[in-house]
Amino acid sequence: MADPAINEYGIEIRRLYKVFGPKAAELVPLVEGGMSKTELNEKHGHVLGLRDINISMPAGCIQVIMGLSGSGKSTLIRHINRLIDPTSGEVVVGGEDVVKMTPDQLREFRRHKTAMVFQKFALLPHRNVLENTVYGLEVQGVPRAKQVETAAHWLERVGLKGFEQKYPNQLSGGMQQRVGLARALTNDAPILLMDEAFSALDPLIRMDMQTILLDLQKDIRKTIVFITHDLDEALRLGDQIAILRDGEMVQQGTGQDIVMRPADDYISSFVEHVNRGKVIRVETLMAKGPADAALPQLPAGTLLDEAARRIIASGQERFAVVDGEGRPLGTIDMATINRGMFASDAA
Amino acid sequence: MSWFTEFPHMSDEALRDLRKVIDDGFREFTRAWGGTFETMFEPLRQFLIQSERLMLATPWPVMLAVVGAIAWFASRSWKIVIGSILTLLIIGYFDMWEDTMRTVSMIFVCTVVAIALGIPIGILMARSNRMQSVMNPILDVMQTMPSFVYLIPVVMLLGIGRVPGVIAVVIYAIPPMIRLTNLGIRLVDKDVLEAADAFGSSSWQKLKNVQMPLALPTIMAGINQTIMMALAMVVIASMIGVQGLGQPVLRAINNQYFTMGMFNGLAIVGIAIIFDRVSQAYGRRLQKHLEIVHG
Ligand SMILES: Nc1ncnc2c1ncn2[C@@H]1O[C@H](COP(=O)(O)OP(=O)(O)OP(=O)(O)O)[C@@H](O)[C@H]1O
Numbered sequence: 001m002a003d004p005a006i007n008e009y010g011i012e013i014r015r016l017y018k019v020f021g022p023k024a025a026e027l028v029p030l031v032e033g034g035m036s037k038t039e040l041n042e043k044h045g046h047v048l049g050l051r052d053i054n055i056s057m058p059a060g061c062i063q064v065i066m067g068l069s070g071s072g073k074s075t076l077i078r079h080i081n082r083l084i085d086p087t088s089g090e091v092v093v094g095g096e097d098v099v100k101m102t103p104d105q106l107r108e109f110r111r112h113k114t115a116m117v118f119q120k121f122a123l124l125p126h127r128n129v130l131e132n133t134v135y136g137l138e139v140q141g142v143p144r145a146k147q148v149e150t151a152a153h154w155l156e157r158v159g160l161k162g163f164e165q166k167y168p169n170q171l172s173g174g175m176q177q178r179v180g181l182a183r184a185l186t187n188d189a190p191i192l193l194m195d196e197a198f199s200a201l202d203p204l205i206r207m208d209m210q211t212i213l214l215d216l217q218k219d220i221r222k223t224i225v226f227i228t229h230d231l232d233e234a235l236r237l238g239d240q241i242a243i244l245r246d247g248e249m250v251q252q253g254t255g256q257d258i259v260m261r262p263a264d265d266y267i268s269s270f271v272e273h274v275n276r277g278k279v280i281r282v283e284t285l286m287a288k289g290p291a292d293a294a295l296p297q298l299p300a301g302t303l304l305d306e307a308a309r310r311i312i313a314s315g316q317e318r319f320a321v322v323d324g325e326g327r328p329l330g331t332i333d334m335a336t337i338n339r340g341m342f343a344s345d346a347a
Numbered sequence: 348m349s350w351f352t353e354f355p356h357m358s359d360e361a362l363r364d365l366r367k368v369i370d371d372g373f374r375e376f377t378r379a380w381g382g383t384f385e386t387m388f389e390p391l392r393q394f395l396i397q398s399e400r401l402m403l404a405t406p407w408p409v410m411l412a413v414v415g416a417i418a419w420f421a422s423r424s425w426k427i428v429i430g431s432i433l434t435l436l437i438i439g440y441f442d443m444w445e446d447t448m449r450t451v452s453m454i455f456v457c458t459v460v461a462i463a464l465g466i467p468i469g470i471l472m473a474r475s476n477r478m479q480s481v482m483n484p485i486l487d488v489m490q491t492m493p494s495f496v497y498l499i500p501v502v503m504l505l506g507i508g509r510v511p512g513v514i515a516v517v518i519y520a521i522p523p524m525i526r527l528t529n530l531g532i533r534l535v536d537k538d539v540l541e542a543a544d545a546f547g548s549s550s551w552q553k554l555k556n557v558q559m560p561l562a563l564p565t566i567m568a569g570i571n572q573t574i575m576m577a578l579a580m581v582v583i584a585s586m587i588g589v590q591g592l593g594q595p596v597l598r599a600i601n602n603q604y605f606t607m608g609m610f611n612g613l614a615i616v617g618i619a620i621i622f623d624r625v626s627q628a629y630g631r632r633l634q635k636h637l638e639i640v641h642g
């Protein structure tokens with residue numbers, strides 16, 4: 001990429017339906033008519049994968065997808081590089097509809113625009129760690145020296161330096177997952193598709209890998225689609241979060257939206273155990289409006305935990321919330337913070 | 348009621364005419380095309396002659412060293428290396444070295460031909476279900492048809508000699524090669540293939556980087572079976588003029604030389620065991636990294 005800061009590969013998914021089974025196309029009208037997943041399975045023996053998914057993922061952002069097991073997360077992410085063909089709908093990536101690409105175009109698109117980390121790792125068992133990691137570049141036809149150099153960099157970054165010559169079956173699950181991650185990062189594509197990419201990692205390494213992603217976003221800004229079951233991870237990484245249930249989109253929004261205003265009981269049950277003090281930011285709860293210049297200041301983005309600590313330490317009642325340039329955005333007091341941390345209907 | 352007790356068959360004349368028409372037709376065909384076929388198979392004949400000449404011209408100690416080296420590289424097991432060399436020494440001591448070399452050369456050529464034809468056909472079968480449903484019955488016929496039956500047209504077409512021998516052996520021995528190539532490719536883990544797709548592999552890259560390497564242990568099992576079946580055909584092939592350990596066995600059968608038959612038979616068993624152990628050990632070594640994957 002000439003200018004790494006600019007990434008024009010946003011992802012627009014429109015009216016996407018996926019029905020699994022031989023007569024899928026004929027059954028879409030029924031699904032559009034509102035037939036449920038269970039009914040479709042019982043009456044027609046077809047599985048409803050996705051129903052009317054509409055989502056817009058801006059370029060350079062991390063889009064998190066959540067949902068219970070079997071809700072269609074992996075199915076959705078596979079539509080973005082067309083590992084699965086949709087039954088109907090559009091998947092527009094960087095202005096081009098992936099569904100309409102010819103096989104050649106699709107191959108070029110996969111080689112240069114996307115990289116993927118798989119839930120089940122999907123490493124090549126007959127290749128050692130280094131050879132697995134270079135795979136994407138090898139397929140692209142990049143010179144060998146460059147392949148090895150890039151791969152070595154990312155292997156070191158994910159903490160696998162010294163394991164280059166090992167085979168996947170000699171590694172633990174978490175190590176295999178990091179090989180998968182290094183393989184995807186080595187590809188240096190503007191779109192990164194990560195299907196439960198951190199699920200097999202221990203909490204410390206997981207934190208570290210999250211940091212890699214966030215660091216990456218500071219200078220390269222890839223469009224990342226990230227599937228996870230862990231709400232804390234979703235809130236830490238996601239610029240946007242989408243929640244699926246039984247193949248349907250139930251809520252989309254920022255992490256703050258989802259925690260503060262869960263759309264229904266399903267999502268409430270997702271968010272009820274989250275540590276709100278470590279998730280909600282002061283600007284979400286502040287009273288918007290001008291603030292007295294004399295008030296002590298808190299930068300926007302401060303989490304409630306931290307804000308409470310500062311307020312208690314300062315002995316003051318009320319703080320001004322200010323943006324990066326020090327302009328006041330609003331005010332917040334201890335009582336609001338307390339309510340935000342403990343009551344689920346604070347907003 | 349005769350139709351009930353006796354199967355109502357085609358009239359004898361009709362049947363005779365049918366056979367006559369087919370036989371005459373084929374005879375006509377051989378007369379017209381025999382020469383063409385012979386020139387077509389000329390490279391194969393040259394390959395056979397050269398390979399046999401090489402094996403016979405190589406002094407026996409060199410040959411033993413070569414066999415030992417191959418056994419070592421394939422199996423990395425001293426037991427197999429020593430076993431192979433010892434077997435060959437005994438065979439040589441009982442004065443069967445030349446015939447053994449002829450047989451080994453023949454098996455080598457047959458295996459090379461079977462691999463060269465079998466792997467591409469197996470790959471095509473793995474790629475298309477239609478190809479698979481066409482090939483499967485053909486392979487069934489090749490495996491179950493008594494070999495004498497297809498020896499007839501081959502001999503009519505090409506006469507007695509090495510080349511028809513190789514053709515007969517290959518027809519008999521190639522089915523496992525094809526079937527196991529097909530099976531090996533079809534059994535490749537879907538998740539791994541999907542990953543190869545996700546990185547934009549072309550179908551050639553998928554075949555070369557994923558399918559063939561992962562199918563290789565199964566393909567090796569196919570090669571092993573092909574070699575075993577080719578060895579089993581040695582005696583039958585000697586009936587149409589293939590030289591080697593089969594001919595003394597044939598002579599022994601005709602003249603009731605029990606010991607001669609026994610020795611040559613055991614020599615065939617001996618090289619069969621060498622081929623089998625070495626190729627199996629190699630197959631196992633290929634599999635080393637494909638076993639148990641942590642999850
Ligand atoms: N190839 C297929 N054929 C039939 N049904 C399928 C197929 N792939 C997925 N499904 C069905 O689609 C639904 C969604 O599956 P998917 O793998 O997308 O779930 P998921 O959200 O990724 O779950 P998990 O968190 O367990 O990975 C499931 O009901 C599954 O049975």
Ligand SMILES: [Mg+2]
Pocket residue numbers: 073074075119195
């Ligand atoms: Mg999944």
